[in-house]
Amino acid sequence: MSVKKSSNQGLSVHLAYTALKILNDNDGKMLLSRLLEEIYKQKSGDIPEAEKSVYEGGRVKWAIKMQFLSDIFVKAGFLRKGGGIWRLTADGRNVLLEGEQAVIEKGKKIYADFLKERQKVKKLDSALADEDKTDSEDESIFDVEQHESNAMESIQKHIRSMLPYRFQDLCAALMRGMNYYVRDIASPGPDGGIDILAYTDQLGGKPPRIKVQVKHESKKSGQPELRQLAGILTDGDIGVFISSAGFASGCRDFARNNLKHLELIDMDIFVDLWQKNYDNLSEEDKSLLPLRSIYFLDKKRVQDE
Structure with a gap:
């Protein structure tokens, strides 16, 4: 049974469903700004010209309504949002x-139950029918979400512009911010598969030992590279693979099911960890990625637009 898209409400739900599918095809998460671009790329023919116009403030109508x-x-537990990133949950993958x-229909039922629990008077269909009346308050909520996504994108662009060994230094700074003692950072040239070696104490007497592989390329890292890292791990080691381009399909399952302890850090996870540990960084390490200045530069850019 196909979904009727004759109404704006039906179209918006369809686009929200499309967002779930796109997330499923992209390792389960995306920046909101990139997700909106992909939705438009796939569904622009379904979106009426009137919905491609903008509200006062510059936000596109179809995007605001889809977010709503x-x-x-x-x-319903199929989707999570935060920090400008949308994430598909395990329940979301299964229900697709x-x-x-x-x-x-399942999402609407769970949402209706949610509203009923909080003693909402309006029925869900009535609430959804009012979406065309999205007011400035609703729009301002999504302005914040869009701004978070823009800020996150600016930070990621800044990281991608770094030279490989500058990014390696950034990864070492993150390890220090997470209270690990960085013993060694590889110099240019062959590194034997280890770019950063870190410990939980200053002398390295307490397990675990952290062996970090860093890849700063345009191509996603794959399972052969994970196998290489796993092959140099011994008892008491944790392998951390940091890839600014992300990981190919199947890599997370490989790491999850491997007998060796492997942790995969892509760009989204890296920035999230940097944000969470930012206040714990030294001023020197903060200068490698001055988070707040980049964020506010992006905010100024949004205001200028």
Whole structure:
């Protein structure tokens, strides 16, 4: 049974469902700004010209309405949002196997139960029908979410512009911010598969020993590289693979099921860890990626626009 997209409400739910599918095809998470670009790329033909116009403040109508309707899937537990990034949950992956209509109906039912628990008077369909009345308050909420995504994108662009060994230094700084003692950082040239060696204490007498492989390339890292890292881990070692381009399909399952302890850190996870440990960094390490100045530069850019 196909989803009717004759109404704006139906279209917005369909686009929200499309967002889930895109997330599923992209390792389960994406920056909101990139996700919106991909949705438009795939579904621009379905979006009426009137919905491609903008509200006062510069936010595109279809995108604002889709974000509003996506709350169905958030409350249903299929989707998580935070820091400008949308993430598909395990429940979201599983429910996608049931098809679009089943996903939407299940999401609406769970959302309706959620509203009922909080003694909401309006029925869900009535609430969804009011989406065309999205007011400035609703728009301002999504302005914040969009700004977070823009700020995150600016930070990631800044990191991608770094030279490989500058990024390696940034990774070592993150390890220090997480209270590990960095014993060694590889010099240019062959490194035997280890770019950073760190310990939990200054003398390296307490396990675990952290062996870090850093890749700063445009191509996603794959399972052969993970096998190489796993092959040099001994008892008491943790292998950390940091890839600014992310990981190919199947890598996370490989790491999760491996007998060796492997942790995979892509760009989103790296920036999240940097944010969480920023206040614990030395001033010298902060200068490698001055988070707040980049964030506020982005904020100024948004205001200028």
